[in-house]
Amino acid sequence: MDLESLVRPNIRAMKPYSSARDEFQGDARVMLDANENSLGSAGPEQFNRYPDPHQRAVKAALATLKGVAPGQIFLGNGSDEAIDLLVRLTCVPGQDRILILPPTYGMYEVAAHLNDVHLERLPLTADFQISAEATAQILASEAKLVWLCSPNNPTGNLLHAAAIEQILRGFRGLVVVDEAYADFAAAPSWTTRLAEFPNLVVLQTFSKAWGLAGLRLGMAFASPAIIGYLNKIKPPYNVSEATQQHALAALHDAPRFEQLRHQLLAGRDWLAARLPALAIVAEVFPSDANFLLVRFRPDATAVYDYLLARGIVVRNRTTQPGCAGTLRLTVGTAAENEQLLQALRDYK
Numbered sequence: 001m002d003l004e005s006l007v008r009p010n011i012r013a014m015k016p017y018s019s020a021r022d023e024f025q026g027d028a029r030v031m032l033d034a035n036e037n038s039l040g041s042a043g044p045e046q047f048n049r050y051p052d053p054h055q056r057a058v059k060a061a062l063a064t065l066k067g068v069a070p071g072q073i074f075l076g077n078g079s080d081e082a083i084d085l086l087v088r089l090t091c092v093p094g095q096d097r098i099l100i101l102p103p104t105y106g107m108y109e110v111a112a113h114l115n116d117v118h119l120e121r122l123p124l125t126a127d128f129q130i131s132a133e134a135t136a137q138i139l140a141s142e143a144k145l146v147w148l149c150s151p152n153n154p155t156g157n158l159l160h161a162a163a164i165e166q167i168l169r170g171f172r173g174l175v176v177v178d179e180a181y182a183d184f185a186a187a188p189s190w191t192t193r194l195a196e197f198p199n200l201v202v203l204q205t206f207s208k209a210w211g212l213a214g215l216r217l218g219m220a221f222a223s224p225a226i227i228g229y230l231n232k233i234k235p236p237y238n239v240s241e242a243t244q245q246h247a248l249a250a251l252h253d254a255p256r257f258e259q260l261r262h263q264l265l266a267g268r269d270w271l272a273a274r275l276p277a278l279a280i281v282a283e284v285f286p287s288d289a290n291f292l293l294v295r296f297r298p299d300a301t302a303v304y305d306y307l308l309a310r311g312i313v314v315r316n317r318t319t320q321p322g323c324a325g326t327l328r329l330t331v332g333t334a335a336e337n338e339q340l341l342q343a344l345r346d347y348k
Contacts, residue, residue: 001198011089019050021034036048045242049241051241057244061251062251067192068191071224072227073221074231074234075217075220076217076218076230076238077216078217079219079220081218082203086220087114090144090145090174096144097141097144098112098145099145099147101122101147102123102320103124105180120141124155126322128285129163130148130160130167138167139171142172143173145175146173147178148164148178150179150182151179153178154317156181156289157287157288158185164177168197168199176202177200177202179203180203180204183261184209184288184289201221202221202222203218203221204220209257209260209290212247215246265290267337270334270337271292272287280297280303282296291328291330293326294329295326300325300326306347310343315328315330
């Protein structure tokens with residue numbers, strides 16, 4: 001892979017926005033550079049100063065946790081910001097293309113349409129894996145990016161590591177492995193292979209196992225060269241001070257994270273063991289995530305509407321390729337799981 005040839009020429013040539021906080025190093029006693037309100041903030045908390053544009057403290061804590069260097073980490077407003085920036089970094093509107101493997105996370109397609117980028121769709125197999133034929137097409141493609149969601153959303157399964165590795169070794173563009181649900185899977189993260197594959201980008205999030213969806217904080221891990229380009233094109237203060245503070249507190253509370261993760265895994269197993277006994281359940285797909293894809297009979301949309309009427313919101317996936325008749329059920333609290341199961345038992 002030649003990164004310079006993948007990056008849009010105008011981005012290679014552009015001069016990034018530079019704030020005084022980028023240019024200044026050290027501790028300042030008087031900060032009069034950014035037209036902030038030096039008197040303080042309305043409300044009980046003090047947020048009158050702009051946040052660290054490079055999120056140094058959060059990246060330092062993450063680097064220790066993940067076994068990577070701070071220069072290999074990008075932080076954004078959810079993983080969706082990294083998804084959009086990766087498309088904008090590499091794809092000339094109206095000219096370039098990206099690859100997706102449906103059924104998969106819908107924001108890849110949204111980012112492509114938003115940036116006027118062509119889509120190549122190579123469907124997963126019936127068991128939601130990458131076929132040999134699809135792998136060959138990916139390796140022959142001129143696309144700038146291929147998105148591999150593993151564990152996959154909405155199906156919940158890990159993609160086979162051998163297929164991902166084959167793509168990493170032969171694809172000429174960036175290979176983005178979206179690991180939003182990796183904390184629920186019994187497999188090593190692809191962040192452990194960053195040094196081996198300069199074309200690899202790994203996405204993770206604080207929204208799932210960390211339980212911080214309201215913060216909107218996503219992570220991208222890649223080579224320092226790729227991270228440098230993402231930092232070049234991101235908004236200057238894309239992660240708020242409040243988000244950085246809360247993320248640091250969470251990273252320093254590892255026991256709570258593990259407790260939440262294990263409770264969700266137990267809830268997943270509890271549901272997976274009981275759902276197949278229901279007459280309306282045709283199939284419960286194996287899951288490496290914090291949700292289950294379930295095929296219902298005779299009419300999944302009728303079940304979906306019934307649950308809505310009972311005040312239970314799930315995700316209707318019946319229109320996704322290979323997902324006819326399915327609903328995606330997120331693992332909830334023990335009480336929520338009980339309510340869901342009882343509602344499904346009562347369905348007529």
